[in-house]
Amino acid sequence: xxxxxxxDQYGDVDVLRVEEVERPTPAGDQVLVEVVAAGIxxxxxxxxxxxxxxIWPATFPSxxxxxxxxxxxxxxxxxxxxxxxxxxxxxxxxxxxxxEHVVVPADHLTRKPLALDWARAGALFVAxxxxxxxxxxxxxxxxxxxxxxxxxxxxxxxxxxxxxxxGAHVIGVASEENATWLRSIGVTPxxxxxxxxxxxRKAAPSHIDAFMDTHGGGYVDLALELEVDPxxxxxxxxxxxxxxxxxxxxxxxxxxxxxxxxxxxxxLAWGRLVLPVAAIYPLDAVRDAYTELAAGHTRGKIVLAxxxxxxAGRQPAS
Ligand SMILES: NC(=O)c1ccc[n+]([C@@H]2O[C@H](COP(=O)([O-])OP(=O)(O)OC[C@H]3O[C@@H](n4cnc5c(N)ncnc54)[C@H](OP(=O)(O)O)[C@@H]3O)[C@@H](O)[C@H]2O)c1
Numbered sequence: 001x002x003x004x005x006x007x008d009q010y011g012d013v014d015v016l017r018v019e020e021v022e023r024p025t026p027a028g029d030q031v032l033v034e035v036v037a038a039g040i041x042x043x044x045x046x047x048x049x050x051x052x053x054x055i056w057p058a059t060f061p062s063x064x065x066x067x068x069x070x071x072x073x074x075x076x077x078x079x080x081x082x083x084x085x086x087x088x089x090x091x092x093x094x095x096x097x098x099x100e101h102v103v104v105p106a107d108h109l110t111r112k113p114l115a116l117d118w119a120r121a122g123a124l125f126v127a128x129x130x131x132x133x134x135x136x137x138x139x140x141x142x143x144x145x146x147x148x149x150x151x152x153x154x155x156x157x158x159x160x161x162x163x164x165x166x167g168a169h170v171i172g173v174a175s176e177e178n179a180t181w182l183r184s185i186g187v188t189p190x191x192x193x194x195x196x197x198x199x200x201r202k203a204a205p206s207h208i209d210a211f212m213d214t215h216g217g218g219y220v221d222l223a224l225e226l227e228v229d230p231x232x233x234x235x236x237x238x239x240x241x242x243x244x245x246x247x248x249x250x251x252x253x254x255x256x257x258x259x260x261x262x263x264x265x266x267x268l269a270w271g272r273l274v275l276p277v278a279a280i281y282p283l284d285a286v287r288d289a290y291t292e293l294a295a296g297h298t299r300g301k302i303v304l305a306x307x308x309x310x311x312a313g314r315q316p317a318s
Contacts, residue, residue: 004099010050037122039067065098069121113269123301131158142167150215276300
């Protein structure tokens, strides 16, 4: 037996629980991983509350979670790339990573670099590949000026840094509280709220070449108002605005690839990307973790850790 997050009906955090379930067994091309850390993502809130039930319905009882990092415990008969004891990070397509054990196909894993800690490794997949897809969609070039909305979030922070690493001047839209952090990663902070369009025009006096929206709620329209070429606007959340405006909607599904995940893990290990971990919660505190995430002001990621005792509570992280 093992323990895993489950919910039996749509609802608020109270429907979440951690319960004893059968330990999964890997089929021929699969790997059983003992999970150490599993990141949490806003999309999981929308699935759990039923907000996404028309597009991504839940089947009950439902597990939860895509992101994870851990140690290989068992490999299927046809798996040659991984062996028992390997430290890996990866993703589940079956809403099952928030658990002590997870089974995934071997091609959903990459090796964890030694210099990458468990929390960041376990939080990387969704935010990392979504950021990668956002940047790839608009192709920032050296010397260009680009804007990232939601620049302090899990996806936005990585998006801003990938664009910076491509040589672009990056303007990051966030609250005043995140201005110092954005400057520390080489991003020009601009505060959201009334007058944002004028502040962006001032921060980019010549032209904004591309806009990557990772927050939604009007940023696609703002990009068009600022005369950004629609072919170089991407949103990962505002699909209605994207359809109306004909802008791109590249997200995690277009970059869910172990090679891309491996590249991002390497960039984090070598310090070419940073990913703040706002808090680490024991698996048993899954409700508290999602309550904090739902407040909408996380810098970086929130992570569930299986190796923390249930009573450890919230662990502030860096
Ligand atoms: N399409 C896909 O494949 C895909 C994949 C992943 C995520 N998503 C979606 O993308 C969105 C972001 O995900 P995430 O994981 O990055 O979320 P997150 O980490 O929870 O984002 C939190 C960030 O949002 C910022 N924020 C709050 N209000 C804002 C505003 N009015 N303008 C700009 N930034 C604001 C906060 O900054 P302050 O603290 O400074 O306010 C905070 O840093 C979510 O809606 C998620 O569902 C889509």
